[in-house]
Amino acid sequence: MNLLYGLIAGILFGFIMQRARVIRYDKQIGALLLQDMTIVKFMFTAILVGMAGIYLLGDVGYLKISGRPLIIGATLIGGGLFGIGWALLGYCPGTSWGALGEGRLDALVGILGLFAGAFIYAEIYPFLAETVLTWGNMGNLTIPDALGINHWFVIAVMVAGGILMFRWLEKKGL
């Protein structure tokens, strides 16, 4: 049943991303060229809606919420590497499957690259586990924890900041 939910969620997500054009190389690179902010609008709206909903479910006791682990060295190096690779490929690991679904064969080459990267990572993992993955382990730190304030205050600031950013992007015609 869990697997079926995954398939349904994937189909809906793939369909929405295809219709909003966010799986396209032109949109992803367009954002990095600071010319077309479609993916930024899409992503941040999803995040703002998602965070309000998930934290609401957490507060009524339906979910248990915890942050994801932050290892400063690994996140900085990994984030930088991802950014470089993303800029060369023009698709993300998730969107490349949707792009292939649209008939984009360069995404298939990218997916082969993803497998090559996973192979290299698995091979060098013992080395990484003793080095990069130990540099600055902060545990599952959330932004409200780090600041020592209520999560709804952080969410409110993010929503307000997001709306201001969206308005600015629309005014600039990005």
Place this chain on the structure above:
Amino acid sequence: MNGDHKNGLNPYIGGALTGLLIILSVAVSGNYFGTSTSIVQLLGMLEKFISPFQVAQTEYFKVVNPVISWQILFVTGIFIGGFLGATLFGEFKWRFFPDLWKNHLGTSYVKRGLFAFLGGMIAMIGARLAGGCPSGQMSAMILLSLSALVAMIMFFAAGIITVKLVYKGGGK
């Protein structure tokens, strides 16, 4: 002329629907979105098929269990959803060069292929180190994780610099 270049679904509506979909997925099955782990699992399954001994020797496959998972079905779904969206609206077309690439960087299969392959390879190593690709970081950000904020800033900073080098002078 197909609908390929017409404006698509409004990104705010698409994003809001995605946010609702994530909430629903977590509420119904407890699964946050993420895609890069599935590649490791698929690779492990492939290696198991070729050389079970190799998989048993690889420490990372003890951390990420190579079995059919929610996430593998999720990326399969993304492929199907992309195909459905493109087909239903007459936008499906086999092609190798994105328009932006073609207009600025030409039509060398070797060059585009090399960029795509190496990009995928580097992105995957980075995503594993950073604890997720953009879809996973979107979930982490929803949980207000500090790690997602750091990762996203790095994704965009490194991406913007790299794209500038690739499109130097060529990008309008």
